[in-house]
Amino acid sequence: MKRVGVGLGKHIIAELFECDSDTLDNVDAIKKSLLEAATASNSTVINYNFHRFKPYGVSGYVLIAESHISIHTWPEYGYAAVDVFTCGDKTDPWKGLEVLKDRLKAKRITVMEITRGLNVEKEYDGYWEPKKKIVREVLT
């Protein structure tokens, strides 16, 4: 049964305050936390990349089959900008956020959940298909 009148995905925008600054500046810890968050939300990891800035701060990204999880940290402010965006019925972005909140030891958090792709299924259902590959006929 096709869901109609709902969104394609849930996008959680989380502001994590009063986190552990040493963790926020540790690229290995951040990478591990985001990959754990992907598992916790029941997502399938496709690719990831993490980067530590000088003098401090980490940015990272996990591309999942169901969308993405991202983080940008400011250890000097104890702050991290986190996004957990998952699609489909089988994933739960809130479980991923719970892992991140725990691993970064956030004492205060504000969260917004945005529904992405609202009603597009209803409006565009089935009007497009990928072009068929042209296969050259060989006469024998």
Place this chain on the structure above:
Amino acid sequence: MKRVGVGLGKHIIAELFECDSDTLDNVDAIKKSLLEAATASNSTVINYNFHRFKPYGVSGYVLIAESHISIHTWPEYGYAAVDVFTCGDKTDPWKGLEVLKDRLKAKRITVMEITRGLNVEKEYDGYWEPKKKIVREVLT
């Protein structure tokens, strides 16, 4: 002069409707568009990855020094979920979005701008510094 009482970054959440479905399903075109958006917003590219799903759809991200640009497309609905998140005074995420809207030929678009890291500079200014590396003293 330090800015106080404002956010660290601007995060644009854009819903692009009625896009060109063939473009949405073309991983090379999507990659090119996002890299052009990075340039247009005056961002510095650190890393990127793009993936085409079967039977259709593309996901991709560009990790930039100023945060990230991401996309997830549903060609079958003519829809793309786009995020352009940039930090600092030198970047303009709206210019990046303008490029994406143009390249994907979106006929309809809804946009939300979220200020990330609001007031954290004010609240946590300078309370943390990365640990100094411990260098073993060698007595000769």
